[in-house]
Amino acid sequence: MTVESVFPRLEALLPHVQKPIQYVGGELNSTVKDWDACDVRWALMYPDAYEVGLPNQGVMILYEVLNEREGVLAERTYSVWPDLEALMREHDVPQFTVDAHRPVKAFDVFGLSFSTELGYTNMLTALDLAGIPLEAKDRTDEDPIVLAGGHAAFNPEPIADFLDCAVIGDGEQAVLDITEIIRAWKAEGRPGGRDELLLRLARTGGVYVPRFYDVEYLADGRIGRVVPNAPGVPWRVSKHTVMDLDEWPYPKQPLVPLAETVHERMSVEIFRGCTRGCRFCQAGMITRPVRERSITGIGEMVERGLKATGFEEVGLLSLSSADHTEIGDIAKGLADRYTEDKIGLSLPSTRVDAFNIDLANELSRNGRRSGLTFAPEGGSERMRKVINKMVSEEDLIRTVATAYGNGWRQVKLYFMCGLPTETDEDVLQIGEMAKNVIQKGREVTGQNDIRCTVSIGGFVPKPHTPFQWAPQLSAEATDARLAKLRDSIRGDRKYGKNIGYRYHDGKPGIVEGLLSRGDRRVGAIIRAVYEDGGRFDGWREYFSYDRWMACAEKGLAGTGVDVDWYTTRERSYEEVLPWDHLDSGLDKDWLWEDWQDALEEVEVDDCRWTPCFDCGVCPQMDTHIQIGPTGKKMLPLTVVNK
């Protein structure tokens, strides 16, 4: 049965909305496959605006991996802005994919990638616009399987009611495995309907189907246990790990949008995973072990990607890019290759201790020498021990001194506020650090106009980290602490004017905390917020703290728990956490010990260059560290067309 494009109906609405180009598709390197020639069809969503969702690497990779397969089709869909949403409701136009403008409801799988919990309300908008029942229990064989992935899926419990299933970890192989299960089930004539399909998926042990697990609560509101309620369904669901990144050189053909998006560059993931062991960092905990892409593999991806896109900048992505064992040769190799093409290189997430000036010079060779960004995260030495971000102030000062000496004039520093055991004094140290940076810069350059910007975000404790038991700092306390820091910086006559101060207030962090460490009872809040008009919670102009709190009061009525219980409460060792049955490989006892070490300000090293400290991931997931150096070099390209 061919599915009709909704474009003719959508097109009539487009002259009335902002930036209509984001809804028309047709991006370079996008794919439209024949509907009838495919037997498994995926609609992939990044539940945020197109400008944020399009450059998302996860969606782009899966889109390509799926479309490369014979008989499999994948199309993309993004959140529509409220102006178009209103028109779509008025004119009865359903949620559509941007590739062939097919209705999302017609697909076999509706897969959503959640980088952040703040996309949950957008998922409900999309489901409703698609004509798919919001709650999984109300869906029929006519509806797609609604599947969540991405980092937030490591605790899918708050959205358990809305999901048919969730997959944690790397998606490349997982989507293909799921595809085969769906294909076989369809070929057999869909025996047992969607329940049977979900059962088959759940029995693999790699797909979490919330409805096959019952959550029992204790009288005090904590979870008693989580029990499988269907035969053959495992007690715990494992994360997926892709080994050998060189075998997965995706995206090969990155999408190039016509509309302007947040990242306009050719991104190459140079390694996956991080074992630095920063205790606040969920990404670093759940993506272990470290798996490097080889220098030659990176060179090939960049070359092919630039040819396919025409981008002017290459981003070398990872959780801590300067930690690649051959980063120096990679940066130099790329800068050499693309000098004439004026291709810039960027390296997000650079650690102070891994930074060196040769690397920085290579990175800025074909572009500007604007600013350097580092993330000490904690203002005081003590705080950095607690979070295990082992960067000393001396390291930082030495690094910035070299940078200023080499022509840089601006340094940006990222910090967090509200970390476990933090006091006002720890946060006020942030200002001191900024002053020392400027002082050093003036000394080295002999100039007064040295700038240092400090940017501060509120800390939100995340599942599968040593801080999963930690109390979150209340919004009021966060705001008060940040105000003290602001006053101390502004009041400084010698340096105050040279320090830029950016911070976020504590309120969005509380909602994020609620959604991060929530359980199934939080689903009622999300639904209430959506029904009250909540959308785009990651956007300041749409986020409403008051709405979330009002809906929480209603949604949690009768449960005996409240927002504080989920956020500012410290958990104990015995407590069953909502995500305990989702296995990230991390040993819970190791996490607890690391939490205790944090409280005692004891640091732990990186297992890439010290012996294994038994976090549990490698034996549990049957994986291992894959790092260089390979000793290979990135050779100059043969010159053509010149």
Place this chain on the structure above:
Amino acid sequence: MQRIRLRYTKRGRLRFTSHRDFQRAFERALRRSAVPMAYSAGFTPHPKVSYANAAPTGVASEAEYLEIGLAAVRDPEQLRAQLDESLPAGLDVIDAVEVRTPNFVERLEASEWLVRLDGVEPVEAALAVARFLAEEKVEVERRTKNGVRVFDARGAVAALEAVESQVDGVTDTAVGTDRDVRTGRACAILRLVVRHATPAVRPDDVLSGLRATADLAPPVPAEVTRLAQGPLDEESGTVTDPLALDRAAAPAG
């Protein structure tokens, strides 16, 4: 430095491309197809591209123009084909000449537009056109960044007529393949020639004028396509090819 003038289109769904979007897409296409661009001097060198008179977002066009500067000599036709290949379907490069004459922008005196009014009876449209043309001045309002602006939409109109549907197939090629589903419904088509003046009078403004003079109110947004821009032949009210001079100035052989 060799300079090339190119004519390109914005067709079908890609008419929703804004001019800024097009600029980025075009500069990436230059990189993908390894065109030997000349770069501006300065701290952040930019490829030498100048754009003339872009059609508004949402308006299709068969006649947009730009000029590029090359660091090495290229055959215009080959370059055209190469760039066309590199751009998404709908943003098509359809003509190229080597620059041999100055003052190109001044040559773009007027534009010819095709305005498709779905749900409007051709008779009704013809009547409205007659009323509009009978006026000497038709004041219309347009919302701008600086508030509402009032100006005359009649003076700049060199020609306006209601034409038979399906004028030489142009509408069909212009709207792409997923649109032949329209059946049966009334549809009026206007051909409009407007002089490029200050303030610029857009097809939208003429539609406002038709509403003001004859209460013409299309039930769905008009679909507008720029068919041509170039020198205006006042007598016949037609717009001619702005690249003709460069072509004629070609060295013999």
